[in-house]
Each structure stands twice: as C-alpha cells, then as structure tokens.
Amino acid sequence: MKNFYDFKVDNIEGLSAQEKEFRNKELDLFNKNGFPNKREEAWKFTDLNTILSKNFANITNDYISLKEKKFELIKEFDHNYLIVLDGILVSNEFKFEDKNKVLIKEYDYKKQISVSNQNSLNLLNNALATGGYNLEISRDYKFKKPLVVYNYFSESIKEKIISYKNSLILNENSELTILNYTDTKTKNNFFVNSFDYLKLKKDSNLKNIFINKDRCNCYFHNYLKSDLEQNTNLDTYILSTGLKFNKMDIEINLNEERAKSSIFSALSLGSEEHQEIKSSINHNFKNCQSYQKIKNVLNDQSRGVYQGKIFVKQEAQKTDAYQLSKALLLNDNSEFDAKPELEIYADDVKCSHGSTSGSIDLNLIHYLKSRGIPEKEAYQMLINGFLSEILEKLPEDNLKKFLVEKIGRQINGY
Amino acid sequence: MLNIKNLEAKVDNKHILNGLNLDIKPGEVHAIMGPNGSGKSTLANILSGKNGYEIKGEIKYDGQNLSELSTEERAQKGIFLAFQYPLEIPGVNTNVFLRTSLNSVRKARGEKELDTLNFLKLVKEKSSELGINEKFLSRQLNVGFSGGEKKKNEILQMKILQPKLAILDETDSGLDIDALRIVADGVNSYKNKDNAFLIITHYQRLLDYIKPNFIHVLSKGKIVKTGNAELGVELEKTGYANFI
Numbered sequence: 239m240k241n242f243y244d245f246k247v248d249n250i251e252g253l254s255a256q257e258k259e260f261r262n263k264e265l266d267l268f269n270k271n272g273f274p275n276k277r278e279e280a281w282k283f284t285d286l287n288t289i290l291s292k293n294f295a296n297i298t299n300d301y302i303s304l305k306e307k308k309f310e311l312i313k314e315f316d317h318n319y320l321i322v323l324d325g326i327l328v329s330n331e332f333k334f335e336d337k338n339k340v341l342i343k344e345y346d347y348k349k350q351i352s353v354s355n356q357n358s359l360n361l362l363n364n365a366l367a368t369g370g371y372n373l374e375i376s377r378d379y380k381f382k383k384p385l386v387v388y389n390y391f392s393e394s395i396k397e398k399i400i401s402y403k404n405s406l407i408l409n410e411n412s413e414l415t416i417l418n419y420t421d422t423k424t425k426n427n428f429f430v431n432s433f434d435y436l437k438l439k440k441d442s443n444l445k446n447i448f449i450n451k452d453r454c455n456c457y458f459h460n461y462l463k464s465d466l467e468q469n470t471n472l473d474t475y476i477l478s479t480g481l482k483f484n485k486m487d488i489e490i491n492l493n494e495e496r497a498k499s500s501i502f503s504a505l506s507l508g509s510e511e512h513q514e515i516k517s518s519i520n521h522n523f524k525n526c527q528s529y530q531k532i533k534n535v536l537n538d539q540s541r542g543v544y545q546g547k548i549f550v551k552q553e554a555q556k557t558d559a560y561q562l563s564k565a566l567l568l569n570d571n572s573e574f575d576a577k578p579e580l581e582i583y584a585d586d587v588k589c590s591h592g593s594t595s596g597s598i599d600l601n602l603i604h605y606l607k608s609r610g611i612p613e614k615e616a617y618q619m620l621i622n623g624f625l626s627e628i629l630e631k632l633p634e635d636n637l638k639k640f641l642v643e644k645i646g647r648q649i650n651g652y
Numbered sequence: 653m654l655n656i657k658n659l660e661a662k663v664d665n666k667h668i669l670n671g672l673n674l675d676i677k678p679g680e681v682h683a684i685m686g687p688n689g690s691g692k693s694t695l696a697n698i699l700s701g702k703n704g705y706e707i708k709g710e711i712k713y714d715g716q717n718l719s720e721l722s723t724e725e726r727a728q729k730g731i732f733l734a735f736q737y738p739l740e741i742p743g744v745n746t747n748v749f750l751r752t753s754l755n756s757v758r759k760a761r762g763e764k765e766l767d768t769l770n771f772l773k774l775v776k777e778k779s780s781e782l783g784i785n786e787k788f789l790s791r792q793l794n795v796g797f798s799g800g801e802k803k804k805n806e807i808l809q810m811k812i813l814q815p816k817l818a819i820l821d822e823t824d825s826g827l828d829i830d831a832l833r834i835v836a837d838g839v840n841s842y843k844n845k846d847n848a849f850l851i852i853t854h855y856q857r858l859l860d861y862i863k864p865n866f867i868h869v870l871s872k873g874k875i876v877k878t879g880n881a882e883l884g885v886e887l888e889k890t891g892y893a894n895f896i
C-alpha cells in the first residue's frame with residue numbers, strides 16, 4: 239500500500255551530522271507506527287491516520303516559503319507583534335515595551351526540550367521541526383500591551399507538513415498576554431504539527447489565547463507543554479474555530495506551591511470541523527489549583543472531543559482541581575465526546591468534574607421570537623449566551639471586544 | 653381585532669380546546685377565568701404562535717389569518733403574551749434582550765432602530781414606572797429573579813414594545829398587593845381606545861383594579877359563560893361549580 243506521506247530529514251538544510259542522526263532516529267520511530275489512530279491513549283476518539291489519508295494524497299516536508307507581499311495587521315487594539323510565516327519568524331515589533339526587557343530570537347534546536355508524553359506526532363515534530371521562535375521576558379517586567387503572534391501561511395502551501403517549535407520563558411514576576419492569531423485563507427490542504435514550550439518562573443502570569451481569522455482547509459496539531467513554578471498563573475483560552483481539524487494537546491505541570499492554571503474554551507464549530515482538546519494537568523506539588531471549562535457549540539457534521547486528565551501526585555495535598563465540559567448540539571449529525579480521567583494519589587484533594595451535552599431549548603427560542611426577534615437571531619442569542627460565561631473571562635477591554643466580535647462572526651458562520 | 657371561531661386544539665391526541673369562540677375589539681378588556689387545566693394557557697400559547705398544537709378552526713387578527721404568521725411576525729404586528737411562567741435565559745443580558753426585541757419590532761414596522769442612548773432613556777423611564785431597579789436590567793434575563801420580578805419584567809416588555817393586543821396569562825399570580833397595584837397601574841396607563849387586553853386570571857382582585865368589559869368562564873376548553881364585570885364578583889363568591 240502506498241503511503242499518503244513521505245518525510246525526509248534530508249529536505250532540511252544546514253543540519254550537523256549529529257542533528258541528522260537524532261532526527262532520523264525520531265523519524266524512524268514515527269514511521270514504525272505512522273500517524274496515530276484510536277489505539278494511542280491520546281487519540282481514543284479519533285483515527286487521525288484515516289482522516290489524513292482521506293484528505294491528502296502525498297504529504298511531504300519539502301516546502302519553500304515564498305515571501306508574501308504584505309501582512310495585514312489588526313487595527314482594533316494596540317499591540318506588539320511577531321510575524322511568523324509558515325512557522326518561520328519573519329519580523330517582530332515591540333513598540334509599546336521596553337525593548338531591553340524582551341529577548342526574541344529564532345528557536346535554538348541545540349537545546350531540545352524533553353516531552354513527558356512522547357506521542358507519535360511529537361516524534362515527528364522532533365524529526366522535522368525548523369523555524370519557530372524563542373521569546374524571553376525579563377524579571378519584574380509587565381507587558382503594557384498584548385503581544386499578537388501572527389501565524390501566516392503561504393497561499394502556495396499545499397499537501398505539506400509544517401513543523402516548528404516555539405519556546406517562551408517568563409522570568410520571575412513578569413506578565414504577558416499573547417494572542418495566537420492564525421491567518422490563512424488558502425483553500426489548499428496542509429498539516430501543521432507544532433510544539434510550544436512555556437516556562438513560568440515564580441510569580442509570573444501568562445494569558446495565552448488562540449483564535450483564527452478565517453476558516454481554512456488546514457489540519458493542526460499543537461502540543462503545548464508548560465512548567466509552572468511557585469505562585470504563577472497560566473490562563474489558556476481556546477477560541478480556535480474554523481480549522482478543518484485541530485487538536486490541542488496540553489500538558490501543564492504545576493511544579494511548585496500555589497501554581498494555578500485555567501483552561502477556558504469557547505468553540506462554535508462549523509460544518510465538518512473537528513476540534514479536540516486533550517489536557518493533562520499534573521499536580522506535582524501541594525496547594526495548586528487547576529480549572530477547566532470547555533464549551534462547545536456543534537453545527538452540522540462537526541465533531542468535538544475533550545479528554546481532560548487530572549493527575550495528582552501523592553505529595554500534592556490541598557489540590558483544588560475542577561473540570562467541566564458542556565456541549566450544545568445544533569444538529570443530530572454533530573457529535574461531542576468527553577472523557578474525564580482522574581488519577582489521584584493524595585488524600586486531601588478537592589476535585590470535581592462533569593460533562594453535559596444537549597440541544598437548544600425550543601421554549602427559549604419561542605420566548606425570544608414572541609418578542610419579535612427573528613428565529614436566526616434568537617438562535618444566535620442563545621448560542622452567544624451559552625458561550626458568554628467564557629467570553630466574559632477574556633482579558634483586556636479592547637482585546638476582549640475584538641475577540642467577542644470575532645466569535646460573534648464565527649457563530650454566524652463567518 | 654381578534655376573531656376566534658370554533659377553535660379546537662389537541663396535543664398528543666388529547667383535546668384541550670373544544671370549539672372556542674371569542675371576539676375582541678379595539679379598546680376592550682376581556683378577562684378569562686376558569687379552573688386549572690381548563691385550557692387558558694393553551695389558548696394564550698396558540699395565539700403567540702407556539703408549536704406543538706394540532707389546531708382546527710379559525711383565528712383572525714386584523715382580518716388576517718393568524719396561522720399565516722410566524723411567532724416573530726405576530727409580535728411585530730402587535731401581539732404580546734406575558735407568559736404565565738417567564739423563562740430564564742442564562743447568558744442573555746436583559747438590556748441587550750430588550751433592545752434587540754424593540755429594534756426587531758421597530759425594524760419590522762419600518763421605524764428607525766433606537767440608538768443606545770435613546771434606548772436607555774426609554775428603559776429607564778418605563779422601568780421606574782414599574783418600580784424595577786435598574787440593576788435588574790444588567791442581569792441575565794430572568795435568571796434568579798423572584799416570581800414577582802419576572803412578572804414585572806413581562807409588563808416592562810409590554811410597555812416597551814407597545815403591542816395592540818396584550819395577553820396577560822396569570823400575571824397577577826405570585827404578586828404581593830403592592831406589586832399587583834403597580835402592574836395594574838401599568839396596564840391602565842397603557843390602555844387606550846386602539847389597543848385591547850386579554851387577561852387570564854384566577855382572582856377577582858386584579859379585576860378590582862383593571863375593569864374588564866367582558867368576563868368569560870372557560871371550562872374544558874370552551875367558553876361556558878360570558879358576562880360583565882359583575883360576573884367576576886359572583887365567581888369570587890360561588891366558585892366555578894355553578895358554571896361547569
């Protein structure tokens with residue numbers, strides 16, 4: 239049987255012999271099993287191999303990035319930015335900040351970061367990743383404006399895999415809000431397999447937001463690993479509607495006292511979209527908190543998956559862990575699967591989880607319509623209302639307004 | 653304004669309305685009284701356009717067949733139902749709801765939409781008339797409102813939307829005597845020669861404040877007796893037993 243992919247380390251230029259050897263080893267490991275299917279723990283509900291083989295003829299990693307003419311920036315709120323094209327850092331602008339406090343450079347592949355969960359896509363990322371960035375914020379520095387990371391993809395990219403790694407370090411008592419903004423209009427199919435590493439040092443605070451500008455025919459897998467030190471706060475907001483396939487594989491390690499992590503997700507999936515959130519929250523130390531609230535609205539033929547794992551080490555007493563997923567199914571052809579996994583070895587632990595799914599209450603629609611509100615608008619109001627609990631939590635007024643407006647458009651089907 | 657002829661309604665093969673006739677003209681106030689389960693809310697729901705009923709007979713509103721109009725079109729053309737059990741809608745802000753509602757109706761009537769400033773002015777005026785604290789308006793629609801607050805909120809919506817035919821389904825139930833007076837004043841101040849009311853109630857006490865032109869007794873899905881305001885006083889004394 240002919241494979242629908244063909245990856246070569248030799249397609250990557252400028253590697254040392256040692257790097258080549260490492261990457262080839264990782265590629266061999268990947269090739270043994272190929273893309274994941276339901277046998278893999280992290281892919282219980284999804285056969286990615288089948289999904290990709292249906293939608294790709296031959297994925298390769300030999301792309302050439304064409305320099306795009308002009309990048310369109312967001313005008314609605316002041317921000318700093320990075321421009322990343324096909325995974326490669328092209329430019330940066332920190333005009334609202336003290337530039338001495340920000341270190342930005344290309345990702346350094348000599349310093350590999352180990353991943354606790356070596357799933358096959360991480361192996362593939364190790365083998366093929368190029369580009370990416372390395373961002374470090376100095377201690378005591380609090381960003382004045384958000385940072386937008388523009389993820390552009392060339393129009394010409396087609397039947398390719400794009401792999402890169404990013405790393406972000408927040409030094410002690412620093413603070414930052416990032417908007418990861420994917421911008422591509424291409425009708426071409428391509429696959430992005432990225433790896434992000436986040437390190438939050440003592441007393442630092444990061445808000446990390448994901449959203450897309452448009453619908454596109456892309457397939458995303460993003461592994462996000464974070465290590466949190468004492469008294470840190472990491473808020474992750476997943477609003478990334480619009481992709482054909484998207485999986486966020488989130489590993490959060492609460493390594494010291496009073497580390498706190500929240501995941502908020504408000505997704506309104508359009509026809510034939512597939513989104514997964516897989517989280518592993520590791521309570522490795524006492525007195526840490528984790529919170530997850532996942533809200534999915536599912537349209538025709540769309541599919542949502544939430545696999546939330548909470549792991550509490552024996553010494554992690556006074557852990558407070560919460561997770562809840564709610565799905566609103568707009569159609570009989572849509573599907574939502576949720577599976578909480580709790581692995582708890584400490585005894586003094588507050589841990590709650592739950593999952594519900596249901597359809598729109600037609601009595602509520604009638605109530606709204608009886609006040610003159612047209613049916614379509616009534617549905618939008620209820621969907622918005624369903625997601626509002628998450629939207630209210632978005633940070634910074636101007637940014638929030640921008641995001642809420644975007645999500646409003648997503649609900650209307652772009 | 654409203655002409656109902658021989659209206660029958662079934663749900664799941666259960667007969668609820670069995671040949672109901674009712675004519676309402678502009679400027680009139682009609683009251684419907686009747687025991688629990690006699691079909692009062694069903695009539696109100698059908699007039700509002702609620703799905704799920706198998707209907708026979710004829711309902712005309714301003715000469716037009718009501719069955720041709722969707723729920724929202726009925727509202728836009730001036731039919732308003734104050735629900736017996738107003739629903740809670742989490743995540744929907746009361747002010748946003750009121751404004752969307754008013755502007756939908758205005759748009760359908762070919763009027764200009766109200767901007768935020770003018771809308772807030774209007775809401776402030778109407779809610780203070782009803783003794784509704786402005787804080788309620790920034791809360792989620794009816795969520796955590798007390799029974800009486802929900803009912804007042806219905807009357808607020810009525811006063812904002814300015815319907816031609818207002819149907820109040822047991823709006824008085826669950827109101828204390830002060831709230832009852834405020835609601836009744838709200839109705840009386842809105843009443844004029846061009847609009848009409850259909851008031852569903854169990855109690856004479858509301859009709860002490862809002863004088864009806866006609867009182868109808870509904871029993872087993874039919875109007876079994878029609879009289880003037882005095883009928884209410886009689887019902888209060890004797891109960892429904894004499895009529896059903």
Ligand SMILES: Nc1ncnc2c1ncn2[C@@H]1O[C@H](COP(=O)(O)OP(=O)(O)O)[C@@H](O)[C@H]1O
Binds near residue numbers: 663
């Ligand atoms: N959706 C429904 N399904 C089944 N029975 C219903 C439904 N709605 C109303 N009924 C029945 O119809 C009768 C009339 O109800 P309703 O109109 O609410 O009465 P009222 O408002 O006069 O108390 C009751 O016996 C009630 O149980």
Ligand SMILES: [Mg+2]
Binds near residue numbers: 692693694736821822
């Ligand atoms: Mg009733």
